[in-house]
Amino acid sequence: MRCGCDLGHTASNVCAAPQSVGVVGSYIVVMRHVDRLSDEALLGAVALDERDAAAVFIRRFQRRVYGLAVTMTGDAGLADDLAQVTFERAWRHAGTYDARRASVATWLLTITRNLAIDAMRVRRATPFDPDLLSQLLPASAGVDPQQAAVEADQLGRLGAELAVLPIDQRRAVLLATLAGRTASEIADIEGIPLGTAKTRIRTGLRRLRAAMAEVSP
């Protein structure tokens, strides 16, 4: 059984736009439009060992992954290594992705974060860049407005609540999450007692959690 058109498609959905595709076989149809796949479907194609999909996946997320690695480690060389390993891990474990838990971007960035934390345990000591925080919020200049809109949508209520957190809590939360700094390191950076640093992280994170809980079903 074939779908009835003269292109030999073997799945009904492929035949939905045969004229605009104009190729024979579902495989080629997919690969010609892989750059238009949603993040989730793209990751599915990566899981199936599609090389073109892997290339698009890397191209789509490399700035995010490398950006987080640089932010956390402050070392371009190490960040490059971590970003490379991130994509390898993503490729190896694409089948474990659960869309109910997180977006593909978030899932990928958690891999980067965990790698960075492990790396920093071994070679801590990169001095903290005092300009880092000012780069984090608001969105840095040069970000594509469309991309910024996507990010705002993904952050949703969390982004709004982050923006209104007291500045000391916001700094502590961002240093802990994006810069991978421990409470002890944040105490040193901010010149505050350890207990105060812990309280700021705790209060900030729990306030954000409460905000997210309000919008979750």
Add this chain to the structure above:
Amino acid sequence: MNVDRPIDCETFDAHAEELALGQQNEPLRGRLLAHAALCPRCHSLIDGLGMVADRLLLVAPQIEPPADFESRALARLGAQAAGPTHRPVGFRWLVGAAAVGAVAAASLFLVLAPGDQPATITTAAIVSTAGSEVGSAQLIAEPVPHLVVTIAAPHPGPGIRTCELRRADGTWEEVGWWDAADIATGVWAVGIDPDLLDATAMRITSDGDAIASATFG
């Protein structure tokens, strides 16, 4: 801390932020997670804090990696793929028979833009008539309504697999089909009418006989 004493909620509370941030070391990390697994209150707490910590990673600045980043990453994946055990054993089932089957794309892929994120997702496990889980089905609302079906464990034998969604009124509507000879396992997607996002169930038939189903929840 006495490592023999079970973790209580108060102790968990004191370490929850470090755990959510990925900064907690073993063996305490394992003990905290073991407590959370049995305590609904602490499970909910760490679930929420972890989601916040993960999602905040999206705020990290995006930075262009070195020019050859993509080619090096692809070469790395290629070298891995050429190895004898390039994926964890538990993952082989997903790619095994699908290497040549690939993904069948729907017309929906023609309208998705890079970076599009599915905002509303309903996921259900696909269970065979024998009672085993064989994949997953996802109803995704944005950017266009579509159904994504992942078949991990294929139904044996050839045949046309027809996919149907059940409306709230109990009626079934066919949304597409594929030929098992071409696509045994993999990710299959199709655009659907917006009102089918409220579908209560999905079923797959093979030449008229039901072989698997999923209930949305």
